[in-house]
Amino acid sequence: MDSIQISAGKPMTPGAHVVDGGVNFTVFSRNATSIFLELFDSDEKPLRTIQLTPEENRTGDIWHVFVKGLQPGALYLYRADGPDGISRASKWGKDAPQRYRADTPTDAFTGNRFNKDIYLFDPCARAFTDGSVFKNLTTARTCPLEKMPKCVVVDSSAYDWEGDRPLKTPLEKTIIYEMHVKGFTASGSSGAQYPGTYRACIEKIPYLQELGITAVELLPVQEFDENEGMNINPRTGKRLTNYWGYSTIGFYAPKVGYAADKTPGAVVSEFKDLVKALHKAGIEVILDIVFNHTAEGNEKGVTLNFRGLDNSIYYTLVPEHKEYYTNYSGCGNTVNCNHPAVQGFIINCLRYWVLDMHVDGFRFDLAGVFCRDEKGWLMQFPPLVHRISEDPVLRDTKIIAEPWDCGGAYYVGNFPGSRWCEWNDKYRDALRRFIRGDENTVTEAATRMTGSSDLYSASGRGPIHSINFIDCHDGFPLNDLVTYNSKHNEQNGEENRDGNDNNISYNYGFEGPVDNPRIERLREQQIKNFFTALFISRGTPMFLAGDEVRHTQGGNNNAYCQDNEISWFNWADLRAHASMLTFVKRLISLRKNHPTLCRHSFLRGAGSSGPKCVADITWHDWDGKTLDWSDTKRFLGFRLGGAFGLGYWPEDADFYIAFNTDIHDITITVPIPSVNREWYRVVDTSVAGDDAALDAGQEEKLVVQDRYVLPANSTLVLISKPVISAK
Numbered sequence: 001m002d003s004i005q006i007s008a009g010k011p012m013t014p015g016a017h018v019v020d021g022g023v024n025f026t027v028f029s030r031n032a033t034s035i036f037l038e039l040f041d042s043d044e045k046p047l048r049t050i051q052l053t054p055e056e057n058r059t060g061d062i063w064h065v066f067v068k069g070l071q072p073g074a075l076y077l078y079r080a081d082g083p084d085g086i087s088r089a090s091k092w093g094k095d096a097p098q099r100y101r102a103d104t105p106t107d108a109f110t111g112n113r114f115n116k117d118i119y120l121f122d123p124c125a126r127a128f129t130d131g132s133v134f135k136n137l138t139t140a141r142t143c144p145l146e147k148m149p150k151c152v153v154v155d156s157s158a159y160d161w162e163g164d165r166p167l168k169t170p171l172e173k174t175i176i177y178e179m180h181v182k183g184f185t186a187s188g189s190s191g192a193q194y195p196g197t198y199r200a201c202i203e204k205i206p207y208l209q210e211l212g213i214t215a216v217e218l219l220p221v222q223e224f225d226e227n228e229g230m231n232i233n234p235r236t237g238k239r240l241t242n243y244w245g246y247s248t249i250g251f252y253a254p255k256v257g258y259a260a261d262k263t264p265g266a267v268v269s270e271f272k273d274l275v276k277a278l279h280k281a282g283i284e285v286i287l288d289i290v291f292n293h294t295a296e297g298n299e300k301g302v303t304l305n306f307r308g309l310d311n312s313i314y315y316t317l318v319p320e321h322k323e324y325y326t327n328y329s330g331c332g333n334t335v336n337c338n339h340p341a342v343q344g345f346i347i348n349c350l351r352y353w354v355l356d357m358h359v360d361g362f363r364f365d366l367a368g369v370f371c372r373d374e375k376g377w378l379m380q381f382p383p384l385v386h387r388i389s390e391d392p393v394l395r396d397t398k399i400i401a402e403p404w405d406c407g408g409a410y411y412v413g414n415f416p417g418s419r420w421c422e423w424n425d426k427y428r429d430a431l432r433r434f435i436r437g438d439e440n441t442v443t444e445a446a447t448r449m450t451g452s453s454d455l456y457s458a459s460g461r462g463p464i465h466s467i468n469f470i471d472c473h474d475g476f477p478l479n480d481l482v483t484y485n486s487k488h489n490e491q492n493g494e495e496n497r498d499g500n501d502n503n504i505s506y507n508y509g510f511e512g513p514v515d516n517p518r519i520e521r522l523r524e525q526q527i528k529n530f531f532t533a534l535f536i537s538r539g540t541p542m543f544l545a546g547d548e549v550r551h552t553q554g555g556n557n558n559a560y561c562q563d564n565e566i567s568w569f570n571w572a573d574l575r576a577h578a579s580m581l582t583f584v585k586r587l588i589s590l591r592k593n594h595p596t597l598c599r600h601s602f603l604r605g606a607g608s609s610g611p612k613c614v615a616d617i618t619w620h621d622w623d624g625k626t627l628d629w630s631d632t633k634r635f636l637g638f639r640l641g642g643a644f645g646l647g648y649w650p651e652d653a654d655f656y657i658a659f660n661t662d663i664h665d666i667t668i669t670v671p672i673p674s675v676n677r678e679w680y681r682v683v684d685t686s687v688a689g690d691d692a693a694l695d696a697g698q699e700e701k702l703v704v705q706d707r708y709v710l711p712a713n714s715t716l717v718l719i720s721k722p723v724i725s726a727k
Contacts, residue, residue: 004048004067004069005067005068006050006066008056009026009065010024010066011026012064013124014026014028014348015124016124018155018157023067025065025067026064028061028062028063028310028341029063029080029309030313031312031313032082032114034052035051035078035081036050036078037067037076037078038077039070039075039076044145045145045146050065071153074152075129075150075151075153075264076151076153077121077150078119078122110322111315112311113307113311118308119148120304121250122250123250124251124345124349125223126156126253126265126268127151127253127256127267127268128250129149129152131147132147132225132227133148133302134225135225149256150264156272156356159268159269161276166358166360166397167282167284167360168396169284170600171421172598174214174464174540175212175215176213176467176541177213177215177216177545178216178543179219180244180473180567181218181221182243183196183563183567184201186569187570189570190569192204197258197270198259198260198270198271199274202277205283206281208278208283209283211584215284215398217287217400217542218287219245220245220248220287220289220365221245222251222253222287222289222290223249224249224255224295225247225249226241227242228242228247229241229561231493231494233492236491240493241563242561243559243562244560246365246560247294247331249294249295249305251349252352254267254268272357272358275358279358285358286363287353287359292328292329292335292364292368292405293332294306294333294335297333298325298332299324314342316328316335316374316376326376328368328369328407328409329366330366330406334376335369337369337372337384338370338372338379350362350391350394355393360398361398361399363400364399368410369409370388371385371409378409385417386417389419390417399419400423402422404425412424412425413455418461421464422465424455424466426455430447431445431449432505433504436506437661437713442629449533450617451603463538463602469534470533471543471544472542473559475503477547477552478550479523479552480505480557481506481530482507482508482522482527483523484505484511485506486555487556487557488554488556491562492562499557508522508526522713524550524579527547527580528685529661529685529714531547532715535597538598545569546569548585549576549580550573550576551569551570553566554566579689579690582693583692586694586695587683589696595652596640596652604616605618614674615641616640617640617641618638619638620658621637622660622667622668623669624670624671633662635661635666635668636658636659637656638656638657639655639656642655654674654677655719656670656716656718657715657718658715659715660715663712663713664712665709665712667707667710668707668710670707670718674720677721678702679705679720680701680718681694681700682699683717685716686711686714699721
C-alpha cells in the first residue's frame with residue numbers, strides 16, 4: 001500500500017475500473033458530504049483510508065478517485081457521511097427529537113440514512129469475497145468488519161472468449177429451462193466434481209443438449225446472502241436459508257458461493273466459462289434479475305450499500321414519513337426504478353451483463369414495480385420499461401417481465417413496450433384447470449394454446465411474447481400438481497401459513513406418494529398431458545428443471561428456504577423416471593422439427609386455395625363436426641394446417657390434436673387428411689412406457705384413418721405423412 005499514489009480520478013461509469021496502471025473508483029451519491037474509500041490487503045482491518053472531498057473528487061453526483069499502483073484483486077469498501085440522520089442524533093444525544101434519535105437514524109423530511117461509521121458495499125462491485133453479513137450481524141444490525149465480505153477489483157479484459165457471440169435464437173424456436181445453479185448439481189446423486197457450482201453445471205451440459213432445450217433461465221446469480229433467513233425448520237432444528245436468492249446485494253457480481261474457486265475475483269471467470277460452454281452447446285443464458293427490491297429491507301433492515309449512499313434516491317419512501325419505505329415488492333422496500341439516476345444504474349448494469357458477461361437475456365422479477373413513479377403511482381408510459389426495450393445495446397436480448405407486483409399492479413397482456421415478453425399466468429391457470437377436467441374450461445384453454453391473441457394482438461405483439469408455463473420455481477413442481485390437493489410447507493418454519501393456497505392441483509385419490517398402480521399411472525398420464533399441451537401451444541414454452549423426471553418437493557409449494565434435497569435436482573430420477581424423460585425429449589424434438597407447432601404469428605382459421613391446402617386451424621368436436629363452444633364438454637380437438645402452397649411459411653406437415661379430459665373413454669372422428677396424405681400417431685399419452693411419444697420416422701400409421709379410441713384423461717397428436725404407394 002505504501003507504493004500507491006492518489007489523485008482525483010475521473011467520473012467514469014460507477015464501479016472500480018482498472019485503467020492506466022491503477023484503479024479508478026467511482027460511486028454515485030447526490031446527498032453525501034464526503035465519501036471514504038477503504039482499501040484492504042485481506043479481510044481484516046483496512047490498510048488505507050482515502051477521503052474523497054467535494055472540491056477534488058466530485059463531479060456532479062459522481063465521486064471519483066484514482067489509485068495508481070493498485071492491482072486487480074484488491075479489496076475495498078466505502079463509507080459515506082451526509083446531512084442529518086445519525087450525525088445529528090449523535091450530536092443531540094438523548095435530547096434529540098424522535099426522528100433524529102440514534103435508534104431511528106433518519107431525517108423524516110429528507111429520508112437520508114447516512115452513517116460514516118458503517119462500511120458499505122460498492123453497488124457496482126464486480127465481485128465479492130466469500131462470506132456473510134447476515135450470519136454475523138450484531139445486535140446493532142451491523143457486521144463486524146473482519147467478518148464482512150469485501151468488494152473485489154476485477155479486470156476481466158484478458159478473458160479469452162474464443163470468439164463467443166450471442167446466439168440470438170428466435171423466440172419461436174426457443175425452449176426455456178428454468179433452473180437453479182446450485183440446486184441443479186448440489187445433490188450427491190449428481191456425481192459432479194464441484195457440486196453446486198458453475199463448473200458443475202458445465203459438466204451437465206451434455207444432459208441439457210440431449211434434452212433439447214435452447215435456453216436456461218437461471219434463478220438469481222447476482223450476489224445475495226443466503227443467511228438472510230431467520231426461520232427454523234421445526235423437523236430438523238436447523239436455520240433455514242434464502243435458497244432462491246431473490247434478495248440482491250450486488251447487482252454486478254456473480255454469486256461467489258457458486259464458484260469452485262473462492263480466490264477473490266475468480267468467480268467472474270467461472271461464470272464466463274459457463275456462459276461460453278453453454279453457447280458452444282447452442283444454449284442461451286437468461287438471468288432472473290431482481291431490480292424491484294434489495295436485501296436492505298425496511299426501516300428495521302440492514303444498511304449494506306444503497307441506503308447508506310443515497311437512501312432517498314434509490315428507494316421510494318412514504319411521503320411525509322420518509323423514515324418508512326413503500327413495499328410494492330412484499331420484501332420490505334421498493335427500488336425507485338423510474339428516478340433518472342436509478343434508471344441509469346439499471347441500464348448500465350444490464351449492459352454490463354450483456355457486453356462483459358455475454359448473457360442473452362433477462363427475466364425481470366415483479367416487473368410491475370418498473371411501472372411506478374417516485375411516489376409509487378402507476379404510470380401510463382414508464383420511462384424505465386421503454387428504455388430497456390429501446391436501448392440499442394440491449395436490442396437483441398430477450399426481455400421477459402413478470403408483469404405484476406405485490407401492490408396490485410397487473411399487466412399480463414398489457415406490459416408497456418412492444419418488445420417485452422411476459423410470464424403468462426393466465427396460460428398456467430387455464431391449462432391446469434383444463435387438464436384437471438374442470439367444466440367450462442375448453443374455450444379459454446383453446447385461446448391460451450393458440451397464443452393468447454386476446455392478450456397480445458392489440459399491442460402488436462405475437463404468440464411468442466407469451467411465455468407459456470404450467471409451473472415454475474414458485475409453487476408446486478409438475479409432479480406435485482398431480483400428487484397433492486394442498487400445500488405442505490411445514491418445514492418452512494411458518495406453520496404452513498406461507499405459500500399459495502390456490503394451486504389448482506389434484507391428488508387423484510390420495511394425498512402424496514402412493515403404491516396404487518392405477519393412481520400412479522393416472523398421475524404420470526396427466527403429467528404427459530401437461531407437457532403435450534405445453535409443446536403444441538403457440539408461444540414460448542418454459543418448464544422447471546426436474547419436471548422431466550418427476551422431481552417432487554414433497555408438497556412444498558414455497559421452497560424458497562429449502563437448500564436441500566427438497567429443492568435439489570435428483571439425478572437418480574433419470575433412471576427412476578426414464579420413460580417420462582424419453583417422452584419429454586421426443587416432444588421437444590417434435591416441436592423443434594415442425595414449424596407448424598411454433599410459428600410466431602396468430603392463427604387465422606384460413607388458408608390458400610388448392611388441393612393440398614387446409615386452413616391453418618380448424619376446430620373439431622369428438623364426432624368430427626365443428627366444435628360447439630357453448631357446450632360444457634371436456635373434449636377439445638383441432639387441426640393445424642402445414643401451409644402447403646403458402647409462400648410465407650416453409651411447407652410442413654398437418655397435425656391433428658385431441659384432448660379428452662373426461663373420466664370416460666370416447667371414440668372420436670378424425671378429420672380427413674390432406675390429399676395424398678395419411679395420419680400417423682406420434683403421441684398418445686394413454687400408452688404406457690416409451691411408446692407414448694414416438695421418434696421421427698417411427699410414427700405409427702392409423703389402421704382406421706377416420707376413427708380413434710381416445711381413453712379418459714389422455715391426449716392424441718397425429719401427424720400427416722405422404723401416402724406410400726404399394727409396389
